[in-house]
Amino acid sequence: xxxxxxxxxxxxxxxxxxxxxxxxxxxxxxxxxxxxxxxxxxxxxxxxxxxxxxxxxxxxxxxxxxxxxxxxxxxxxxxxxxxxxxxxxxxxxxxxxxxxxxxxxxxxxxxxxxxxxxxxxxxxxxxxxxxxxxxxxxxxxxxxxxxxxxxxxxxxxxxxxxxxxxxxxxxxxxxxxxxxxxxxxxxxxxxxxxxxxxxxxxxxxxxxxxxxxxxxxxxxxxxxxxxxxxxxxxxxxxxxxxxxxxxxxxxxxxxxxxxxxxxxxxxxxxxxxxxxxxxxxxxxxxxxxxxxxxxxxxxxxxxxxxxxxxxxxxxxxxxxxxxxxxxxxxxxxxxxxxxxxxxxxxxxxxxxxxxxxxxxxx
Numbered sequence: 001x002x003x004x005x006x007x008x009x010x011x012x013x014x015x016x017x018x019x020x021x022x023x024x025x026x027x028x029x030x031x032x033x034x035x036x037x038x039x040x041x042x043x044x045x046x047x048x049x050x051x052x053x054x055x056x057x058x059x060x061x062x063x064x065x066x067x068x069x070x071x072x073x074x075x076x077x078x079x080x081x082x083x084x085x086x087x088x089x090x091x092x093x094x095x096x097x098x099x100x101x102x103x104x105x106x107x108x109x110x111x112x113x114x115x116x117x118x119x120x121x122x123x124x125x126x127x128x129x130x131x132x133x134x135x136x137x138x139x140x141x142x143x144x145x146x147x148x149x150x151x152x153x154x155x156x157x158x159x160x161x162x163x164x165x166x167x168x169x170x171x172x173x174x175x176x177x178x179x180x181x182x183x184x185x186x187x188x189x190x191x192x193x194x195x196x197x198x199x200x201x202x203x204x205x206x207x208x209x210x211x212x213x214x215x216x217x218x219x220x221x222x223x224x225x226x227x228x229x230x231x232x233x234x235x236x237x238x239x240x241x242x243x244x245x246x247x248x249x250x251x252x253x254x255x256x257x258x259x260x261x262x263x264x265x266x267x268x269x270x271x272x273x274x275x276x277x278x279x280x281x282x283x284x285x286x287x288x289x290x291x292x293x294x295x296x297x298x299x300x301x302x303x304x305x306x307x308x309x310x311x312x313x314x315x316x317x318x319x320x321x322x323x324x325x326x327x328x329x330x331x332x333x334x335x336x337x338x339x340x341x342x343x344x345x346x347x348x349x350x351x352x353x354x355x356x357x358x359x360x361x362x
Contacts, residue, residue, distance in 0.1 A: 099127030099171045101199070102160055106153075106178030106188055106315075108136030108144055114204060117177040120211035125199055127173055130163060132156070134188070136180055144181065146333075146344055146358045153188050154355065177202035177211055182307050182314045183331045183346045187356055189318020190348055198319070203275070203312035214312060216276030221268040223287045228263050234299040238263050242288060242317075244309035245272050249334065249341055256332055256342035256361055257304035265291060275310045284313065285320040296327050303329040306342070324351050330359050 105117040118131040134156060136149040164172050176198055178185050192198075205212040223242075231238065239257050241248040242265045250262065265288060267274065275281060295303060303326075307314060321329075332345035345359045 099173060100164070100167065101125060101127040101129045102163065102172065102174045103129055103131045104134070104156065104160075104174060104176045104188075104192070105131065106134045106136070106176075106180045106185065108138070108149065108178075108180030108184055114179075115210065117175070117202060117211055120177075120202060121175060122200065122213055125173060125175065127171075132159060132163075134178075136184060144184070146346070149184055150187070150346065150356050150358065153184060153191060156188065156191055173199040175200045175202065176315060177204070178311050178315055179204055180311070181333055182309065182311075183333050185311055185314040186307065186318040186321070186331050187346055187348065189315040190321050190323065190356075191318075193319055193321075193323070201278075201281075201312045201316060203310060207273075212276070214276055214278035214281060216280075218277040218280045218283075219269070219274065221270075221274065221280075223265040223267055223284060225287075225291060226264045226266070227261070228291055228294055231261055231263060231295070231298055231300075235261055236300070237261075237302040237304065238295060238300050239304045239306065240291070240295070241265070241306045242309065243267060244270055244275065244284065244307075244313055246270075246308040248306045248308050249336075252334070252341035253304070253306045253332070255340040256306075256345070257330075260304065263291070263295065272310065275313045281313055281316050285316050288317055289320045289322070292321075292326055292329075296325065300327050303327055304345075305329055305331040306334075307331060308334070321348065323349055326350055328353065 101121060103118040103121060116131065116133075118129045121129060134152055136144050136152060138144050160174075174192070176188075176192070178188065180188075200213060202211045202213060204210075223244075237257075237260050239253050239260050239262045241250060241253055241262065244267045247266070247270075248264075254260075254262075267284070292303065307317065309317065326348075328350055329348045330345040331348060332342040335341055335343055340361065343361055345361070347353070347357045347359050349356050
């Protein structure tokens with residue numbers, strides 16, 4: 001008996017949940033149908049009596065004398081609502097079958113393994129998954145060959161264009177997640193940019209050991225800029241140090257780029273877990289983009305970018321990098337055990353420079 005009660009309760013709960021997920025039109029029709037069915041056993045009436053000359057006249061109206069007709073009407077309206085919902089559901093299925101989710105995963109860190117990104121796509125993103133793995137295989141010493149990695153990343157756009165050829169842009173969704181050195185994440189963002197748009201960016205949670213959405217609460221901490229407005233006009237080259245997770249090694253940056261004017265963006269209360277809010281990431285990316293624009297307006301002709309940031313934020317920064325308007329920029333790779341700690345950098349593609357290239361410092 002207890003099992004039967006549990007089954008009935010479970011069925012009722014599922015039915016109620018499904019009812020409240022109905023779209024407006026089917027729900028309105030269902031409401032009308034249920035009201036008609038529920039009120040079919042109720043009888044009420046009205047009687048009016050008056051006299052026309054010497055002739056008494058009586059009029060009466062009764063609702064509910066024919067409950068069977070009302071039951072039939074209510075049942076028909078309810079069925080129409082259900083049919084509307086079935087048709088809408090079938091259209092959603094057809095739309096989902098047309099929709100393609102390009103799951104772009106960048107892998108390039110030795111010793112880091114985890115579930116494929118495609119298995120972690122949120123249920124709210126519906127469609128057929130189309131995984132695209134960009135594998136930057138480290139050498140025996142754990143290092144990635146930068147030139148080979150750039151060539152691998154440069155194929156992303158053409159590969160996506162081939163896969164998406166002939167499809168309606170409204171049916172194309174892109175999701176990104178990556179585990180790779182910062183310059184490669186940034187470059188991938190530059191290559192994809194934000195013209196097509198991304199449905200979601202996921203990051204690897206090192207505590208939970210799984211891919212995770214950027215679903216954290218915005219703590220409202222932002223970059224604190226220094227030496228931006230104070231920079232003299234017509235400065236040819238600058239060092240731009242962006243500290244979002246760790247503090248950038250300023251001494252190492254000066255060794256790599258030379259004794260140049262230093263501009264800093266330092267995140268308040270920064271940590272390795274302060275990036276899980278998407279709204280915060282959007283604000284930080286806008287701050288970096290605006291800083292680069294200020295430097296350009298001041299006449300800066302070359303930016304040496306040193307970035308310490310989590311994977312998802314590094315990628316997002318790249319998507320906001322304006323290839324047409326930004327000055328020539330080199331983003332450097334940090335190797336703390338290397339002397340000097342920034343052995344190479346990627347010269348990003350900008351106006352007049354179609355392809356990225358490697359700048360070897362040692």
